[in-house]
Amino acid sequence: MTARKSTALVFIFSLVAAAFLLHPGEAQGDAKSELADVVKKGKALWTKQWKKGAKTCATCHDRGPNKLTAKRLNAWPKYDRFLKKVATGQEKIAQMIKKMSMGPEVQLGADDLTALEAYIKTR
Numbered sequence: 699m700t701a702r703k704s705t706a707l708v709f710i711f712s713l714v715a716a717a718f719l720l721h722p723g724e725a726q727g728d729a730k731s732e733l734a735d736v737v738k739k740g741k742a743l744w745t746k747q748w749k750k751g752a753k754t755c756a757t758c759h760d761r762g763p764n765k766l767t768a769k770r771l772n773a774w775p776k777y778d779r780f781l782k783k784v785a786t787g788q789e790k791i792a793q794m795i796k797k798m799s800m801g802p803e804v805q806l807g808a809d810d811l812t813a814l815e816a817y818i819k820t821r
């Protein structure tokens with residue numbers, strides 16, 4: 699390869715690299731649509747019946763004094779008299795799935811918890 703050709707190749711490579719680096723807008727677009735997907739999943743879980751005859755989050759939290767909004771969830775961590783400790787919003791949601799919706803024990807950080815948390819933050 700001649701020196702001239704390799705200089706040209708380096709130049710082209712630099713342009714391609716610069717194009718990637720200078721387009722954070724696209725990465726943000728991806729991040730936005732990923733979040734939208736997670737919120738959508740959370741919305742589906744909001745009305746999911748974990749067991750036949752069990753109540754969903756929506757049954758108890760869509761209206762009335764227990765209406766659950768982002769503002770309410772944002773008040774966590776706080777002391778929870780049922781968990782008997784200062785708990786995070788995720789810990790409270792996990793407790794609700796198990797105790798109130800007859801669902802499984804969900805690990806903190808599990809996709810389902812993140813999805814429910816993300817959805818509730820849009821309410």
Ligand code: HEC
Pocket residue numbers: 744753754755756757758759764766770771773780787790791794795798799814
């Ligand atoms: C049978 C009714 C019922 C169901 C079903 C239920 N909850 Fe609850 N939830 C309650 C009640 C009552 C409280 C308040 C008492 C308490 O803290 O346990 C509460 C409290 C909460 C809180 C704390 C609210 C605050 O104001 O700080 C969160 C968060 C929550 N629930 C999320 C959920 C999610 C998510 C689901 C679905 C997986 C769910 N709950 C299902 C009745 C229910």
